[in-house]
Amino acid sequence: MQHWFSFWHRPTIQPRPLYVARRWPLVVGVVVGIWFSYWLYSSSLSLPYLQEDVTHIRWLSWHTPFNIFLTADGAPDYRPLGKAIIKVWYLLLGHHDRAWLRYHNIALNALNVALTAVLATWIDCSRQRYYTGGLAAILFGTLPFAYQSIPWINNFFYPLINFLLLLATAVYWQARVRHSTRLLVLAFLIALIAPFEIEYGAMGFALLATAELTLWLQKRQRQMWLPGPVIGLLMNTAFVWRSLTIPKQEYSFGPPTPERLMQIATYFLQGITYPFSFLSNTLFGSGRVSDLAAIQLVSLPILLLVGWVLWRWKAPLLAMSLLWFTALNLPALVFLNFDYVINSPRLLYPPGVGIAWLWGGLLTVALTLRQKWVGWGLTAVFLTLTLSQSIRFVNERIALYHLSERSILDATEVAQQTPDDQRLLFVNTPSWLTPERRTFAVGNNGIQLIPFYIGMEDVIYGHTDADQPATAIQFANIRQPQPYYYGMLGEGVDYEGMKHYLLNSGPVYLTQYAPDHIQLVAAGRVTDVAALAPQATFGNQAIALALADSQQQGDQITLTLTWQILTAQPQDLTVFVHLYAPDGSLVTQADGYPLLGMAPFWLWDTKQTLQDQRILAWPADAPAGQYQIGVGIYDPAAGQRIPAQDSNGRSWPNDTALLLTMERP
Missing domain, CATH: 2.60.40 (Immunoglobulin-like)
Incomplete structure (x- = not known):
């Protein structure tokens, strides 16, 4: 019995050494990181609904904010929290406002920048902790893999889950440091809510365990307090059971294979060493090795070197960074296939917190070199190269979003002006776009607009809140090469197939592609056309x-x-x-x-x-x-x-x- 009580007893966290340090690097870093975030993504407010946004909106039209938590019937997953928020806004506003919904992601990302920075100052106990926090904020604010997570409303999946996990970890940390039961209960409550946003939240228990390990590595407790992570595990297990038993559409990528695990792990290795991705990309471009081998040859030595440096000077920060990164990559590693992962750089957004801590900590070590000018010079060069690469990467893709946005919005406006007894035919509607220039050796890092499994009727409904018969097909005979790669929506047809669709449709619209614009153009029709007196x-x-x-x-x-x-x-x-x-x-x-x-x-x-x-x-x-x-x-x-x-x-x-x-x- 005494052993049982000792297990639940919370050890007191010893205060960390109080090194006098100025906080301006933290403040400047957070401000700069948030500014970069807004600068990169504020223009996305005008974009149409992207990816699966429109199917979520249709599904929400059948449900109330309450029963969203009771069923996922007709949906491929159980993720009710973000859906309930969108439904509540719909009831309050009377319509779906995509700019307002997308602003949630931008604001949440700003909060994530700040939380990433603050947590970094707690994990790093050195005099340079505020530099670590400020640098981590800048790196997370410009994280290249966020270019899907933020412009896609997607029920706020990635920005909101990051916010909840960061907040749960921060509150749990303070609960342990202050020996506060109220904060501990609040941390558990946030950890309980998190999985209802997306399955990443089920890894909350692992992040609590990581916090315990970090406090132990800081020598602030003699042993880890395991009940905290255990309670988190029990709550997360209850969610997993609920998710598995609730009615929904089932889909699976099958059990993981050694080859699949190796491929996905290599992709994530590329992600954590992204500042040096140009080296593996150059090696792959030489044609001497495969893309996966290029990443392994370049990224493994770099990661080992960074790990060695941080282990010597910032072991708690290294542990927290790598364990955060690993824990939040584990679901994708086990349950997804390689093709899905390399088309989904957004998967690296939640683990991106660990990436920002890792490189922020390394730069802080550089700033402690005896020759100050060397440390500051190395930091300036690293930041210049990394930020310029990341900003260019994101800007290229935001530009592609804007290149295609008018054609999709015009299609929805056409639908609003067309009688609902007329079936619209859309030809060569953009599905995805990718720049010609490759930044990473592995990954299809383009933009996804409308997935192949979503039809134009859903696209129209999502934007107009009304049904309109419509079909999308692709006709490669008139396709023209452009200074970007692009895919088109719908069944591919030849002239005979085109004739079939023309005879079974009303107005016909063609998307035309050019280097500087993509536009929807009325083509005409072949049904219900009156024969006029010939001229x-x-x-x-x-x-x-x-x-x-x-x-x-x-x-x-x-x-x-x-x-x-x-x-x-x-x-x-x-x-x-x-x-x-x-x-x-x-x-x-x-x-x-x-x-x-x-x-x-x-x-x-x-x-x-x-x-x-x-x-x-x-x-x-x-x-x-x-x-x-x-x-x-x-x-x-x-x-x-x-x-x-x-x-x-x-x-x-x-x-x-x-x-x-x-x-x-």
Whole structure:
């Protein structure tokens, strides 16, 4: 019985040596880290919903804030806390405000920067502890792997779980130092709540054990107080049991294999040594070794050297850093597959606290060198190289988010303006983008916009809170290479598949890619198109043409043409649309198959009518005067235009039907 009571007895934590130190490095570091965080991610407030945000919103429409905690039916996981917060905001605001929800992630990340810094000053008992905290804050504020965690609302998974785990650890630390039962209960309560955000919270007990070990390494207690971590383990185990038994969609990547464990561990090794990733990337780029071998050859010696240095001068900080990093990587290491992990750099955001402590501690050791200028110089060089690499990495990806955002938002606006009895067809909607330049040897470090398993109807519902029939397909025949890699949403089709979807859809929209923009463009439609009185016919009255509408907005002229197939065309014919200057010279053109290249004439049977939208752009230097728009059909194989006649049977000059005259002021 006495042994039982001694087990539960909390040993008193001895006060740490009080070295006089100025706190300005901590304050400056936290301010700089938070500033970098806001600077990198504040522009993300305008972005559309990303990744699985839209499916979460649809799922939330079926539930109340209360029963979110009682069921996960229809969802692949049980993560009710963030979902309940979003639902409460929806009920308060009357709509989902993506900018406000995304701001939660930015604000939580700022809090995480501050907590990372404060905890570092407790773990490091030296005179340089405030430098350690300030440097850790800057490194965490610019952590490159946060570029998914923060812009994705994603029920606040990663910023919120980091906040809860950091807060639980900080409160637990103070509870032990102050011998406060109230703070201890509060720490357990936070640790109990954390797993309800995401499964990482189930590792809370390990972080409490890490705190106990660190206090022991600081020689502030004779032995670790195990009941704290044990209570945390019991609470976390209860959550795991609840998560396993609650109704939900089941999915699994299968049991881990030695090869999978090695691959994922190597990826995480790359993450913890990310300041030197350029070395492994260069080695891999030489073609002499594989990507995994390059990381192992470069990162293992670096990590061992850093570990040796910190073990000599800052053993508690080394232990806390590595154990935090390991504990929060363990779920991904065991339960996920390699392909999922390398597409998910966000997985390194929770362990990123340990990464920031590790390198912040190393830089602090450098500052203690006898030759001050050497230590400060090494620190300045390290920070300059690391921050410039991280900032460039994040900025490249934020730029890709903005490159694609307008096309997705325009698609949702189109859906709001379309009657719900019309099925929209979206072609080549962006699914993901990746820069051409590789930063890390392993990892597909691009941006994920809409995963392949999410349909356009969910995307539309998430943004509009209303259903609209819609389909997304990809048509590689008109794909153009760009200075970035990109993937497209939906089933891949050829021309026959395209014909099937066109005949079963209403308005058709194509996403067009360019180096500096990605835009959604109306292409037309092939269903419910009225056959208008022809203004021109081509090829012995085989194809009829009429101008249905024309609009001029700014520097763009939008034409709506109607084509009627009077006789099926086996020939491969294409269309030219020209804008002629007052002197008859060609100013600009919009050539290609109807519907922006998706509906060639040879694809259609007799009597088929096509609505074909074309956009002509005024050149900036176009002089004032009367301009004419001419339309014709061209046979590429024969190298000549198809004969064109007007409605009276007279030939059009140059086989070009002049359908419209416009005045440029």
